[in-house]
Amino acid sequence: MPGLNASLNIALSGLQAQQAALNVVGHNIANVNTPGYTREVANITSGKAFVEGDVYYGSGANVTSVQGIRDRFLNLQITQETAKQAGAQTRYTTVNAVSTTLGDTGTTGVSAQLQAFFQSFQDLAARPEDTSLQTNVVGKAQNLVSTLQTQYQGLDDQRSNADQAVGSLVGQINTLTSQIALLNQSISTAPSADTNNDAIDQRQALTDKLAGLVGINVVQGSRGELQITLDSGAAVLVSGSSSYDLVTKRTGSGSDNYLQVASNMAGSVVDVTSNIKDGQLGANLDLRDNILVGFQAQLDQIAAGLASKVNLGQKAGFAQNGLAGVDFFQNASVANRVSDGLPISIAVTPAVKSGSGWTDFYEGMVNLLSVNSALVADPSLIAAGGSAAAGDNANALAMAQLGSANNTVDTGTGSGTIGFTGAIGALITDLGTQTQNYSAQNTTQQNLLSALQTQRDSLSGVNLDEEASNLMTLQRGYQASARFLSVINSLADQLMTQLGR
Amino acid sequence: MTFRTSSTGQQRQNLLDLQATQDRLALNQAQIASGKRVTQPGDDPVAAALILDFGTSIDSNTQFLKQVDSANSFLQSASDAVGTTINDATRLQELAQQGLSSTNAGSARTAMAAEVSSIRANLLALGNTQAQGKYIFSGTNTKVPAFTADPLTGAVTYAGNNGLINLNVSAGAAPVATNVTGSQAFQGGGTNGSATDIFQVTSDLQAALTANDTAAIQVAATRLQTIQDNLNQVQADLGGRQAGLTNTQATLTSMNTTLQGLQSNQQDTNFAQAITQYSSDTTIQSATLSAMAKTNKTSLFDYLA
Numbered sequence: 119m120p121g122l123n124a125s126l127n128i129a130l131s132g133l134q135a136q137q138a139a140l141n142v143v144g145h146n147i148a149n150v151n152t153p154g155y156t157r158e159v160a161n162i163t164s165g166k167a168f169v170e171g172d173v174y175y176g177s178g179a180n181v182t183s184v185q186g187i188r189d190r191f192l193n194l195q196i197t198q199e200t201a202k203q204a205g206a207q208t209r210y211t212t213v214n215a216v217s218t219t220l221g222d223t224g225t226t227g228v229s230a231q232l233q234a235f236f237q238s239f240q241d242l243a244a245r246p247e248d249t250s251l252q253t254n255v256v257g258k259a260q261n262l263v264s265t266l267q268t269q270y271q272g273l274d275d276q277r278s279n280a281d282q283a284v285g286s287l288v289g290q291i292n293t294l295t296s297q298i299a300l301l302n303q304s305i306s307t308a309p310s311a312d313t314n315n316d317a318i319d320q321r322q323a324l325t326d327k328l329a330g331l332v333g334i335n336v337v338q339g340s341r342g343e344l345q346i347t348l349d350s351g352a353a354v355l356v357s358g359s360s361s362y363d364l365v366t367k368r369t370g371s372g373s374d375n376y377l378q379v380a381s382n383m384a385g386s387v388v389d390v391t392s393n394i395k396d397g398q399l400g401a402n403l404d405l406r407d408n409i410l411v412g413f414q415a416q417l418d419q420i421a422a423g424l425a426s427k428v429n430l431g432q433k434a435g436f437a438q439n440g441l442a443g444v445d446f447f448q449n450a451s452v453a454n455r456v457s458d459g460l461p462i463s464i465a466v467t468p469a470v471k472s473g474s475g476w477t478d479f480y481e482g483m484v485n486l487l488s489v490n491s492a493l494v495a496d497p498s499l500i501a502a503g504g505s506a507a508a509g510d511n512a513n514a515l516a517m518a519q520l521g522s523a524n525n526t527v528d529t530g531t532g533s534g535t536i537g538f539t540g541a542i543g544a545l546i547t548d549l550g551t552q553t554q555n556y557s558a559q560n561t562t563q564q565n566l567l568s569a570l571q572t573q574r575d576s577l578s579g580v581n582l583d584e585e586a587s588n589l590m591t592l593q594r595g596y597q598a599s600a601r602f603l604s605v606i607n608s609l610a611d612q613l614m615t616q617l618g619r
Numbered sequence: 620m621t622f623r624t625s626s627t628g629q630q631r632q633n634l635l636d637l638q639a640t641q642d643r644l645a646l647n648q649a650q651i652a653s654g655k656r657v658t659q660p661g662d663d664p665v666a667a668a669l670i671l672d673f674g675t676s677i678d679s680n681t682q683f684l685k686q687v688d689s690a691n692s693f694l695q696s697a698s699d700a701v702g703t704t705i706n707d708a709t710r711l712q713e714l715a716q717q718g719l720s721s722t723n724a725g726s727a728r729t730a731m732a733a734e735v736s737s738i739r740a741n742l743l744a745l746g747n748t749q750a751q752g753k754y755i756f757s758g759t760n761t762k763v764p765a766f767t768a769d770p771l772t773g774a775v776t777y778a779g780n781n782g783l784i785n786l787n788v789s790a791g792a793a794p795v796a797t798n799v800t801g802s803q804a805f806q807g808g809g810t811n812g813s814a815t816d817i818f819q820v821t822s823d824l825q826a827a828l829t830a831n832d833t834a835a836i837q838v839a840a841t842r843l844q845t846i847q848d849n850l851n852q853v854q855a856d857l858g859g860r861q862a863g864l865t866n867t868q869a870t871l872t873s874m875n876t877t878l879q880g881l882q883s884n885q886q887d888t889n890f891a892q893a894i895t896q897y898s899s900d901t902t903i904q905s906a907t908l909s910a911m912a913k914t915n916k917t918s919l920f921d922y923l924a
Contacts, residue, residue, distance in 0.1 A: 221660035244689035509761025553661025579625020586919035
């Protein structure tokens with residue numbers, strides 16, 4: 119039979135176990151609003167019994183572990199969806215911002231300016247000898263050029279913004295990976311796996327944050343340590359207690375002088391710029407190197423069609439001075455080819471239209487476009503006539519027809535495939551479809567992520583009512599244990615005071 | 620089996636729902652305020668392309684309407700000048716007939732010759748009619764007067780060419796010529812000094828009247844008849860073109876009305892729908908807010924001593 123001291127020990131273990139469990143409840147309540155916090159449960163088990171003959175006497179209660187209630191597969195899923203959601207959101211925000219100006223279907227957009235330019239030739243056809251109408255054509259051409267260039271510059275600005283974001287994101291990523299590596303260290307050196315709950319929570323929060331910045335793949339090792347690679351698998355960011363920084367450098371020149379991202383693993387530097395798919399970094403790289411470039415390429419193609427067709431048209435006619443027309447669009451320092459009317463520096467027969475190479479097709483044409491300064495100085499040089507007669511408007515009519523003609527814009531096949539109206543329509547549709555696409559992706563990912571988070575919260579989140587109820591139960595347990603202690607104490611007191619005298 | 624709901628999770632769900640409602644409210648409000656359903660391509664890419672397409676067609680039709688006005692004004696100027704020329708030719712014919720009449724004395728014919736001379740000067744002015752800075756009877760040589768009179772002999776020479784000034788007035792259709800050449804109107808297509816040249820015939824008539832030569836007056840009268848027929852034909856041709864332009868104008872205007880209707884269908888806000896959605900979302904928003912307030916109030920902690 120256990121003695122009074124043993125009973126006192128049982129009372130003590132009860133008090134300690136309830137108090138330890140209360141401590142866990144307090145920790146849960148304190149962290150109710152901590153992002154990524156996983157609720158903890160104190161596992162109380164009964165103490166080891168001791169035997170007297172056939173009788174087993176219990177020895178009270180002990181807290182044997184404090185367990186974090188988490189599902190690590192759910193956590194991995196959340197990490198990956200976070201990256202996709204951040205990617206879609208970044209792409210959507212930028213494309214949407216671009217589409218507001220570039221996609222203008224009203225009177226100030228590229229489409230309206232292009233039409234105004236060609237209509238000015240129709241106006242000129244009515245009175246080819248009228249100086250004010252000649253000046254109007256030049257004015258409309260200058261408006262068109264400046265609209266094209268403003269839009270192009272707007273896209274360039276967005277690309278620069280994306281480039282700046284790349285630099286700052288890489289810095290944040292490196293900070294996060296080094297912190298995750300430190301936490302990996304403390305988690306994997308714990309006596310048993312999955313016990314350092316707060317470190318695991320912190321690491322999870324940091325991993326989610328990292329996933330928002332860059333698309334990653336996460337694998338958990340046997341000691342609870344995380345191995346993190348880029349989503350394409352092209353580089354390792356964290357392996358156990360080591361982290362590997364991403365480095366940036368500029369390799370291009372001129373307007374293409376953008377940051378390239380490389381991994382630096384034990385001194386071997388590998389370029390991974392095109393291997394980052396998601397997260398803000400992946401989205402910014404995609405915007406900078408593909409999406410926005412695609413829009414710019416379409417503007418370049420339109421500008422090239424414009425320069426080429428209008429220059430050739432202009433040369434086929436006669437100006438008011440009775441001489442054959444001169445180039446309508448000409449860059450001050452670059453002479454145009456006779457064959458296609460384009461600046462000599464523009465490539466027209468690329469080897470293939472594939473990869474990133476196809477964007478070089480007519481690249482930079484918008485910026486090379488300017489109305490021939492001779493024409494600006496003397497608008498009567500516009501070749502409106504099909505003959506040298508001042509009132510002949512045949513060529514002005516032909517030029518006006520270019521606006522609605524087919525096969526004026528080369529979309530990358532080496533010869534004209536669609537007209538100006540078609541090309542602008544394609545640009546608008548492209549822009550609209552991409553905006554809608556990223557918007558839908560963003561919403562879908564947001565919903566998916568929120569469903570997953572609800573699932574995680576349902577499992578791991580703190581419910582205050584539940585904690586309040588635990589608090590009451592444990593409080594009663596503590597009160598009862600204390601009462602038991604006082605009873606045993608009074609028994610001992612009785613022995614001491616009544617019999618021990 | 621009950622489903623655990625964490626306290627933060629509940630808050631987040633409420634917040635997401637509220638934000639979604641607010642997004643829709645903002646969207647509908649923008650649609651109602653701007654009157655436009657599509658303000659950027661992403662709102663509806665297909666509609667955006669259609670709106671652009673309709674807009675392009677409307678713009679080009681509007682431009683064609685301007686071209687029609689332009690063509691009409693030139694044709695009207697030409698028609699006015701030709702009309703006056705016809706009156707002059709008729710008067711010349713009357714004078715020729717009077718000259719042929721045996722009741723008239725030589726002195727009367729001299730007086731008639733003076734009138735013929737002044738009509739000839741008037742004809743020259745008509746041939747050199749200018750409209751909007753152009754000599755309209757000079758073909759495409761619009762910067763020089765169509766007819767020049769030799770200061771010594773008075774012989775009139777055509778300085779224009781046979782070029783036509785065409786304008787496009789509708790997509791695909793043949794262009795409309797906005798001029799008649801001086802050679803066609805005043806010389807019947809013949810050369811300077813030919814039998815159909817109104818200036819030559821007028822000079823001949825004047826000379827015949829002055830010389831009291833009835834045979835020559837008879838020749839001039841016959842030729843004047845041919846010239847008058849030609850002028851009437853030119854006038855009919857001009858009138859025909861103007862009538863054609865009036866038809867084109869009506870077609871273009873009605874096409875634009877149709878196109879504007881189609882564009883509006885794609886572009887403009889459906890107010891009934893937008894406002895219904897807006898008021899329904901307002902109700903949802905206030906319901907969510909009051910539910911949130913109630914849920915957040917209930918806590919077991921309130922009942923703990």
